[in-house]
Amino acid sequence: MSLVVVKPQVITSAMLDSSIPEDDYPAWAAGTVYAAGDRVVYAHKVWESVQAANTGKPPPSDATWWVEIGPTNRWKAFDLSHSTKTRFSGAAWFEIMPGRAVNSVALLEFDGLRSVRIRAIDPAYGTVYDKTTMLWTSPGVSGWYPWTFGERRERRNFHALDLPSYRGATIRIDIEAANDAGIGVILVGQQQSIGMGVLSGVRMGMLDYSRKVVDQWGDVELQQRAFARTRSIQVLVENSQLDNVDRVLSGLRATPLLWLVSGQYEQTNVYGWYTDYDIGIQYSRYSELSLNLEGLTES
Known part of the structure; x- marks a missing residue:
């Protein structure tokens, strides 16, 4: 096969909706007085106060008052790094409105996922893509004995490369998972063959x-x-x-x-x-x- 490269679309807050709440910590409020060690959510990131009597200072404005901890749980799957994981239980959904044509979706370095349904929904043409994939575990080697008795390995990566390119389509991702599941990267973008x-x-x-x-x-x-x-x-x-x-x-x-x-x-x-x-x-x-x-x- 040709070498295929998928460049991720950078996801902004206007593009994303999800069933996973962004309630890791309280949202930063200008009138609240924060003690050293208090944490808040601001601009989809978690920040920790490094001084007492911290009030009226937005987290990114001054490093002497706040230190960045990392993205919120919802946004860990969209920070383009799989060392952080968005974690959830049972089921979750994501809706991404990239505002441009994309033909590829990938979920990388996940654990605990059972199935994933990918849909592309265009405002004019309706659902133009709908595919569900079961993410079953598999044995480490082939053969009837390993399949029956051997150690089974969970899939860690999934990609769909056959989405039709509709510029205004919303990408809907529905996931069924175990009680403690995680996704390192959710990637949407255009593929290129080299x-x-x-x-x-x-x-x-x-x-x-x-x-x-x-x-x-x-x-x-x-x-x-x-x-x-x-x-x-x-x-x-x-x-x-x-x-x-x-x-x-x-x-x-x-x-x-x-x-x-x-x-x-x-x-x-x-x-x-x-x-x-x-x-x-x-x-x-x-x-x-x-x-x-x-x-x-x-x-």
């Missing part, structure tokens, strides 16, 4: 940020920390498309993207950015694009 196909020889790796600490007596302590997935791929590109590929990649630098490398091997796909690329013009009609990808850190 090249004619990914060549064989994909390399999968990991950057592990764990540490080994040795004390003065030689005792070893292993500190497990976050890690990032790495992928190295080669893509066959027609020479007539070289200028366009170079322009596309130049415009996608330092941006978290969903890179879909293979439809057969889910683990080859990665959510992150490219660290570098080079193009070798080797043949009269075709060239090889080499890409090194690095995923966002995971815990």
Whole structure:
């Protein structure tokens, strides 16, 4: 398959509605006097007061009064980082009005999900897309014995790449889940195909940020920390498309993207950015694009 890249649409408060309330803490109020350690919600983020007698100062205005803790629970799935998760129980829905045509939806680094229903609802044409996917657990290896008796693994990622492009459509996501479920990233955007196909020889790796600490007596302590997935791929590109590929990649630098490398091997796909690329013009009609990808850190 071609290398498919999905660039996330940045979601603003005007675009999003959800069944998940934004009640992590009380909303900031200008007339309230906050003590040190009090927390409030302001601009979809949680802030903590660092001083007593804190009044009349909006959280972003002065770092000597407030420190940012992070996005609210509702907005953790839209901060483009899967190290934070929107958590809920039983069921949830999201409605996203991107204001532009999108043809891809992805849910990344989730846990506890049972099914997801994606709908695209256009104000003029009605429901133009409606698909439900069961997110069943699966065994780690194939065969009747592992299927019956083996350890089962939950799916962690889902993507729908076949939405019709309707500029005014609302994307509705309905989720059925367990009592404690979480979603790292909800992504909507336009997909792009790069090249004619990914060549064989994909390399999968990991950057592990764990540490080994040795004390003065030689005792070893292993500190497990976050890690990032790495992928190295080669893509066959027609020479007539070289200028366009170079322009596309130049415009996608330092941006978290969903890179879909293979439809057969889910683990080859990665959510992150490219660290570098080079193009070798080797043949009269075709060239090889080499890409090194690095995923966002995971815990």
